[in-house]
Amino acid sequence: MNAAGTTRFASTIVLVVSLAISSALGCSSSGGDVGPPPNRDHRDVANETPVVPSVDAGAAPATIPYPFELPPGFPKALVPATNPLTIEKAELGRHLFYDPRLSGNGTQSCASCHEQARAFTDGRELAVGSTGQVHPRNSMSLANVVYAGTLTWPNPLVRDLEMQAALPMFGLDPIVELGARGKEEEVLARFRAEPRYESLFRSAFSDEADPFTIPNVQRALASFQRTLISGGSRFDRYLYRGELDALSAQEKRGYELFQSEACECFHCHSGFNFSDAVVYANSPADLKFHNTGLYNIGGTGAFPTNNRGLIEFTAVPSDMGRFKAPTLRNIEKTAPYMHDGSIATLEDVIEHYAAGGRTISTGPNAGVGHDSPFKSGFVMGFALPAEDKAALVAFLKSLTDDAFLTNPKFANPWL
Amino acid sequence: VLRPTTIPRWLVAGSLGLVTAVGCEDADSKDTGVDVVLDSAPGALGAASTSAAYLSLESVEMLPCGDASAFRLRSLVAIRSAWAHDPGTPTRIGVPALDDLATATKTVKLGTLTPPESTYCSVRLKFGPADADAVGMPSDRSVVGRTLWIAGRAGDPPTEFKLTTTETRTVEVPLPRFQAGDKGRRLTLHLSRPTGDALAGVDLAPSAIDESSRTVLDRLVGATRVEVR
Numbered sequence: 001m002n003a004a005g006t007t008r009f010a011s012t013i014v015l016v017v018s019l020a021i022s023s024a025l026g027c028s029s030s031g032g033d034v035g036p037p038p039n040r041d042h043r044d045v046a047n048e049t050p051v052v053p054s055v056d057a058g059a060a061p062a063t064i065p066y067p068f069e070l071p072p073g074f075p076k077a078l079v080p081a082t083n084p085l086t087i088e089k090a091e092l093g094r095h096l097f098y099d100p101r102l103s104g105n106g107t108q109s110c111a112s113c114h115e116q117a118r119a120f121t122d123g124r125e126l127a128v129g130s131t132g133q134v135h136p137r138n139s140m141s142l143a144n145v146v147y148a149g150t151l152t153w154p155n156p157l158v159r160d161l162e163m164q165a166a167l168p169m170f171g172l173d174p175i176v177e178l179g180a181r182g183k184e185e186e187v188l189a190r191f192r193a194e195p196r197y198e199s200l201f202r203s204a205f206s207d208e209a210d211p212f213t214i215p216n217v218q219r220a221l222a223s224f225q226r227t228l229i230s231g232g233s234r235f236d237r238y239l240y241r242g243e244l245d246a247l248s249a250q251e252k253r254g255y256e257l258f259q260s261e262a263c264e265c266f267h268c269h270s271g272f273n274f275s276d277a278v279v280y281a282n283s284p285a286d287l288k289f290h291n292t293g294l295y296n297i298g299g300t301g302a303f304p305t306n307n308r309g310l311i312e313f314t315a316v317p318s319d320m321g322r323f324k325a326p327t328l329r330n331i332e333k334t335a336p337y338m339h340d341g342s343i344a345t346l347e348d349v350i351e352h353y354a355a356g357g358r359t360i361s362t363g364p365n366a367g368v369g370h371d372s373p374f375k376s377g378f379v380m381g382f383a384l385p386a387e388d389k390a391a392l393v394a395f396l397k398s399l400t401d402d403a404f405l406t407n408p409k410f411a412n413p414w415l
Numbered sequence: 416v417l418r419p420t421t422i423p424r425w426l427v428a429g430s431l432g433l434v435t436a437v438g439c440e441d442a443d444s445k446d447t448g449v450d451v452v453l454d455s456a457p458g459a460l461g462a463a464s465t466s467a468a469y470l471s472l473e474s475v476e477m478l479p480c481g482d483a484s485a486f487r488l489r490s491l492v493a494i495r496s497a498w499a500h501d502p503g504t505p506t507r508i509g510v511p512a513l514d515d516l517a518t519a520t521k522t523v524k525l526g527t528l529t530p531p532e533s534t535y536c537s538v539r540l541k542f543g544p545a546d547a548d549a550v551g552m553p554s555d556r557s558v559v560g561r562t563l564w565i566a567g568r569a570g571d572p573p574t575e576f577k578l579t580t581t582e583t584r585t586v587e588v589p590l591p592r593f594q595a596g597d598k599g600r601r602l603t604l605h606l607s608r609p610t611g612d613a614l615a616g617v618d619l620a621p622s623a624i625d626e627s628s629r630t631v632l633d634r635l636v637g638a639t640r641v642e643v644r
Contacts, residue, residue, distance in 0.1 A: 240579065255559060
């Protein structure tokens, strides 16, 4: 094995061990309960009745499988067999998602960075944790997160929402988010003291003597997030319901450009979720990350040191600056854009891709993104008249799903 | 490893055209090229009155006999998430084309393959969402992004219906063994879909659009015929 290979191997080992330790830490707080379920052994749930945990006769009522009604055009979603999706777990998860008692200092909930009206983003360039630390990355939308092949922007290893939930709760790197590490029992005690949670936890995990555990918190949060399906935009009516009048002529022109080889948008933002980083029943197992030429510091292809993308996990030089292509659904509501929130408007995003990369003239990040040696070949740049660029933006705004943004099933239950 | 194939459409088309042009000249002299044509014919949908009916064919690929079993293995997992079409090769035409099932009988030449000398046993066909510049795209661009698009009227009294899906399908159509390449002769692969009743028994209500579209797509894809002449 050469030096690069050794480094890569060592990095992989460190990552795997780190994740294992992270999971173990999350578990230790729950009295030895099981950790987050692995990504394997998922089941598709549409058109199939999920397995419900068995309960003894005379015990608490059995849980009810969540009625997963997928919009036209959406493939069967996957749910871990170890955490079947039920109405009770989703409802518990909704309460937890909006509850600041989940954070170590009681100031932040998941919703602090994932607001429904913003398609579960926060409107900030960079997320801010419960202790005031600034995250190096922009909050990601949770719309259709059940289909996310990987979670977070650059990490290829976090593939389960159960596992992901542990990161903001207990993670210290890159920042403290919810800051619950070391305060697990304190957090659980808060939940035990809340009358609503007594029935919510016991309904969701009716076969457990003490359902107040951290893994159950993770399972419930994951369950709620899996219900966040957005497929009711005007574009969906156009493409998946055949309503040709649902889009204006300008929006149709924008979609045509989006789907063209001239603009290349559809290669990475592909399919029903406008992202090639999706998994579903019988989907390919490959994971994709892309460098869009956002930075090329000093002409070396480098990204800012605190935010270098996939390379941080693989140590492969060509993975510099590669991040997941996020869903474009509700993109109108999720500004600012890119992994670091460094582009303010959709118009500016179009200009970025039209230029084939971003040029930063001065400062520590100066460089010509167009010339990055690690840039995706799909980011070639394109020349479009202003009306066509406006059409692209109009099309992107047709992906807004107002019903999703206001659906009471996803709203704060504590209000 | 994850970097996608990044051949721009114009380059693919240009290269294919160049290969075709060179191949044609070569093929004309040696008479060994393989033309691929799509024979579209209305009526494949049965009794329904259709105002538009299109099926998007992403790529056509000749498979040497030795590769057939390997392909069958791969085909078990070859459901793609990306909409990108395939790059063209001497045995593959990767430029999407629309099969017009509604308007008129016509034959569209998709291109000319210049396969290496070998014995071929099957053709792999991929169906998937049409790019904006797919061959045969109607002027209203209504098929962009769709694998199947059918609009019309059916029932008594006739009511409007629409079927549409973006799902992908890959099929391998077996053929009698044939020689192609330098020692072969000039051939033509005819792709067609015999008149049938793809809509028979299909629920055309708007609420059933997803399942019904999937059913019709499967029927049309399954009915595809390939003939070597």
